[in-house]
Amino acid sequence: MALGRGSALVLSLSLCFFLLHSHMAHAATTYTVGDRNGWTFNTVSWPKGKRFKAGDTLVFNYNPKIHNVVAVSRAGYNGCNTPKGSKVYLTGKDRIKLVKGQNFFICNIAGHCESGMKIAVNAV
Template sequence: MAAAAAAAARRGRGSASGGGVVLLCLVAAALLMEAIPAAEAGGKTYYVGDAAGWGRNLDWWLAGKTFYAGDVLVFKYNKEYHDVAVVGGKGYRRCKVPRNKDTVVLRTGYDQVTLRRGNNYFICGMPGHCDAGMKLAVKAW
C-alpha cells in the first residue's frame, strides 16, 4: 500500500510539474508576443506623402513615425512625370540612379516597397527631380 501511495504521489507530482512547464511556456510566449512590434508580425502600410503622394521635401511626412522591417511604403505619383528608384546611400547622396543589374526603378504610379532592416533610400530618377528634393531616406528597425 505504501508503494502504491508513493507511486501515486510521484505521478501527481510529475503531471503537476509537466502542467507547470506548459503553463510557464504559454506565459513566456504571451510576454514575447507583446514585446514584438506589430510591424514584425505583419507590417504596417504607409502612403508616402499621405494624400499629396510622392513628392519633394518629405521631411514633414517622416516626422514622428517609426518604421520597422516589413512595413510597406506605397508611392503614389503621376507616372508620366516621376518614378521611384530604390538606391543605396551613395545614389541617394549624389542623386544618381546606378546603372547596374541590382538597381530597381519602379514606374507604375502606385508602387509598394517592403522596408528592410536598416537604411532604405528612394529617389525620383527623372532629371533634376532628386536635386530638387524628391528623395526619401527611411530607417527601419
C-alpha cells in the same frame, strides 16, 4: 494536478489572447509616402517622426508620366544619381517592403531629386 473545465477554458483563452497579441505586436504597417499629397516634391522630410520596422510597406502614389521611384544606395541618395543595378519602379502605385537598416528612394527624373523628391527611411 488535473484542471477543471473552467480552469482549462481560462488557460485556453489566455493562450489565445497571448498569441493574438503577439501577432498584432509584429504586424507590418503600410505607409503612404507623402500622405495625401503622394510622392511629389519636398517629401524629403516626410519620414521624420515615424518609426519604421523591417517588413513595413511604403506605398508610392504618383503620376507615372512625370515621376518614378528608384531604390538607391546612400551614395545615390546623397548625389541624386542612379547607381547601376538600382531598382526602378514605374507604376504610379508602387508598394515597396522595407528591409532592416537604411532604405533610400529618389525620383531620378532630371531635377526632381534635387527638389526634395527623395526619402531616407531607417527600419529597425
